[in-house]
Amino acid sequence: MQDPAAGHLATQATSSFTEHLQRSRPELLPFNQVLPAGQIPPVPHATTIVALSYPGGVLMAGDRRATMGNVIASRHIEKVFPADDYSVLGIAGTAGLAIDITRLFQVELEHYEKIEGTLLSLDGKANRLGAMIRGNLPMAMQGLAVIPLFAGFDQAAGVGRLFSYDVTGGRYEELEHHSVGSGSVFARGALKKLWRPSLTEDEAVAVAVEALYDAADDDSATGGPDPVRQLWPVVYTVTRAGARRVSERELATIAGSIIESRAAAGREA
């Protein structure tokens, strides 16, 4: 906008918001900084995210706890966000950076949609997220890693798909279900036992909440359902109709029945 001559605008033209920031306002990017030598002070970490597919869609759920060392930094943090109308992402790792990367990713997708007049393909979205995580690699090497999980509905193929990432931005398509974060090993075990190919949406929500319950049971950095404060996991479903946040009321019922059945079983381990 500084030099509005048409020729200049054309050379600046890009459909990517991140590229535009890189050129015009690099200081606004969450990564792209050189950290000075020294110890990184403790910062909040977000932990377990689970995602699973079911006929007609995908679902992602995250617990509500952020930890800083052995202290609970937040009981209310949200780690699953809608990326656009047809995709969601969940984040584990350094909370501050992860939230900023999420914000950047949301603007990136909306910006592309407005400039081009069409939605980015699901693979395109997954690749853009990978590029952002790779951009964060220098920070990850200092200990400030962000690991996302991405799920969306592929309009062209008519199915829900899941993508996981490593710190280098490597993108891996996951089948059936996946989990990231410190509690993920326990959640994976639960998902393996509970997941079936023919889950309905309601059953899939229950499976995700139960997997998070198992993660919280054994991982101190993952928070379980909190009936005292009425805090339940954040769950999003994505279908052909778009992304939808599962209501607190539905989650209270599901979490309540899980707690009840576990209490009734009265088992120790």
Next chain:
Amino acid sequence: MTQQFYVSPEQLMKDRADFARKGIARGRSVVVISCADGIALVAENPSPSLHKIGEIYDKIAFAAVGKYNEFESLRQAGVRYADVRGYSYDREDVTARGLASVYAQSLGAVFTAEQKPFEVELAVAEVGHTQVEDHLYRLTFDGSIADENGFVVMGGLAEQVAEVVAGGWKADLSLAGALRLAVKALATDKDVDALPGTAVEAAVLDRSPESGRGSRRAFRRLRAEEITQLLAGEA
């Protein structure tokens, strides 16, 4: 070496303005109308993919007449301005007033400094919670900016079209009513009574998108069937 003729600044600016006006007058008109359901943006445009109306931000839309490549570059610059601003401050800090004044500066700078002025006229619309909070700005090729009330008409036979809109405009028009009025006005310079739905490009900024669609983005492009359906609802 040939001697340059002296041209007075008055003459130079007048020539530029005439040139830009001619370019704009060749184009088909666009109507932006504030109504009870939101703000309707309606253009005569047979192309289904080259838009004259576009989304800028949550509650802000853009409409233009004139040279496509020029207003398209301005639209994209507007989207970049709004997205950077919303990302670095907050989404609610992006306003039509801010965007319109940036457009005014850009257009003004091009008009005085560049080889050739932009042959465009723009409207920037922001929908509010109530009709009183709606903002409609009209920007011309020389960077002039006007805060309009109720509706904006731009393009070829703007005066004729504006007359029809002014005759039929009421604050409590429904979306269908606003669309019918705009299409009727756009057809004034044609031999036909009404434009077919396929020759009309229309979009709406919904007044309450959060409750209606669960999205903070108020802009919604109307599909051809939807336009035909709204136009046919005449009773």
